[in-house]
Amino acid sequence: MDATTLRIARHVAAAEFRRLPEQAIHECRRRIIDSVACAAAAYREPFCATIRTFAARYAGTPAARMWGSGERTSIEMAAFANGTMLRYQDYSDTHLGKSNGHPSDMIGGLVALAEAFHLGGEDLVTAIVVAYEVYCSLCDSTALASRGIDQGTCAAAGSAAGAARLLGLGETQAGEAISLALSSSLQLYNVRTGDLSDWKGCAGPNGARNGVFAALLAREGVTGPSAVVEGKGGLRDVAGELDWRVGAGEMPLIVGTHLKFHPVCYHGQAAVDAALTLRDRISGEDIVAIESIEAIEVQTYEAALRAMGGDPTRWAPTNRETADHSLPYTIAVALLNGRLVSADYERERLADPRTLRLMERIRVGCSAELTNAFPAHSRSRIAIRLKDGTTYSHLQNDPKGSAANPLTDAELESKFLELYRPWSDGPAARRTLDLLWSVDQLASVAQLVDAFCHAPDA
Template sequence: MTNTNMTMVEELAEWTAQLQWTDLSKEAVDSLKGRLLDSIGVAIGALDGKPIKAIRQMTDDLGGNPLVTLIGGGKTTPDYATFYNGAAIRYLDYNDSYLAKEETCHPSDNIAPVLAAAEYNKISGKEFLLSLGIAYQVQARLSELAPVRKHGFDHTVQGAYGAAAGASRALGLAATGIANAIAIAGTTQNALRVTRTGTLSNWKGLAYPNTAMGAVHATLLASYGITGAREVFEGNKGFMDSIAGPFEIDWSKENLERVTDTIIKKYNAEIHSQSSIEGILEIRNNQQIAAQDIKQIRLATFDVAYNIIGGGEEGEKKTIKTKEEADHSLPYMLAVAFLDGQVMPEQYETNRINSDDVQQLLQKVDVQVSDEYSNRFPQEMACRIEIETNDGTIFSVEKQDYEGFTTNPASWDVLLKKYYYLTKNIDKQLADKIATTIQHIDEIEIIELTSLLGQVRVLNGGV
């Protein structure tokens, strides 16, 4: 039973402090390793991106006590390292997702803050995985119970609680310190959804790294005895009162299994597009259709996909000039998938985005919402794609999921294939060592992994 003498953040802190390695199931451990491999590959693949280079330059210019490793070499403070490494994990928009009915988040965004705290505290790989599992669980459950998108706030809001819980556990704080860390982070990290509406900017990929940096900063403050608002959830003008509305959760009864419900991106595209991209590629690969013969591409999809990337409530999606706009536009992603036979980082290069063929084809994409498919989300990612040619012939496919979804999960071998594609521009032996180290992370100390990440160098340009 919930202790009525404790606030909700204190209950969360007690749960966080008391968890043990044995509370992680084998399935959860395997899932955490898979998400770690996937995210490190994505981060390495992003190192040559312009915003990542800019953040690296800023980090080098500002300096900082060299305590925590930067992916690609060098060290800085735990909070700065969290922002840089988190930006690398997030920039390509190719890391994992968790689907709740009214909120979607990317729990692997928590890897950077938990890894920074873990290296700073020199803990074991087992303790790192446990701390990461805590972050996953907290963010996922709050996304389910307390969605904020409909109130104009970003999905990173719930992440502040998860990142602080995971980082404070990795830093070895007692329950009192954990409560303060979560309270400070939750009070301060409340981002606006405008980040992902209208004309998109670099901040789309940097909002969570900023939240995570704030959570690590909050955790460090708590480690020095700074206190936070203990009624951050239920208090006057707190999270419930100001943003989410009332909800209940008994943290003492929570497990660490939500990571097993996360999904992997098969294509380098916004998560709700994955089944539709797989579908249009099936038509492309099974039929001989010339792009100039296409009259219209029609997609019927679920409401969340339509509203975020299909031209619904978060803005029209046919004026596409930048990477950030392209990877959040179903018309662009379907058009470029048909033309190129894939959607990978190359499909977001400026020259590709502005090419006449893809700009013309994306104007022929029509996206509509289906009540039936909406009712089946998030248990399914259902959609129907039709391509009508100029002579009136219609080719169609219906999808319920894709390879990487909960009903069709990606195996370690599938994740390795993606990882090696993204790390093809670093030393192959080093890439092998990193993958093997992650597979056995529960048998070693965390600094064995961070040492390898510090040796990464991009050869011959980025992905």
């Protein structure tokens, strides 16, 4: 086992709930709450129903349940189906580093494994914190996208680590789990380019599925490559020089991940905030209607331009996956409607003539100033020029929900109660939320899954 894999494996095997900082435990609770809410919101989406139907064909022993419906399937398929639901609306959390990704993609798989093996809340929280540490530290160590590697690779490694912790594997088997996951799960960044496909929302959950499977294999004594990071043909050969270190900070990395206030790619959060601020300013002064805009100039950072404004498809999105990665579309909708919600990505709304006309007036560029501030800060500046020559400008320094401008617990609860409606509302939703706030005190994770497996039919 190479030194990097061994270092990570030792961190995994040594992790204990009693040694976690209270702040990390609280932030883990918040990530679980956010993830369950995102999954509930997407439950009735036709694509998510298709994935559940597919996964239901693969029942196994031990089994886990698909959230909402309560149907039983294999652990790996539950990881995939639940992860896809929580990822589908692009409302889940984000980590920003040399690579960017959505570590909550792993939560569905870790919950499934904990449920199937009758484990408790402390075990789940510890495993999630460990999984985030491995995922986020890999993001921080190297720019994977520049080598054509997708963030789903991080989900495979992180989930393998978290699953190894749940299964109580020692450092040798934990290392094998990570080796098996990495050697079989290098995903292509092509999934994030051009017209985006259904796989955009599945790639991370599929990585999580692979990571859980790798840990189950390691538990049975299956070995992986002996030098998966540092050896010939290993991750370092593919991704370039990397210094992958876990547990190096004073606080677990989960604490620095970002929640979302709007259902849009994280790189669009600050721009949507800026657009809403300008809309309020213009409308509030009763100067002019939104329709009187002459031009909109958007300045952002390089990663945001590449993901959301650097391709012609972003000015002509034909599906949800491309639209929620389009700065022109999301900014135009926010300006016209005064908000951005998941329903704005329904296919019939993508062809709205007013939105399309306003998108034609939007230009997107990046500046060295904003690029140099990233990833510590995700900043976007929007200038709106009216037809009478008046110009309004706003720089959004950190979007609402970022680690630097976090959602309060009350704001997170509001997001949960709004998104949870497809499963239940009122007192039942409040009871589930209270249960989630005490997830680490549960004797069995199955109690948690019980709470949100009584959804009405899709």
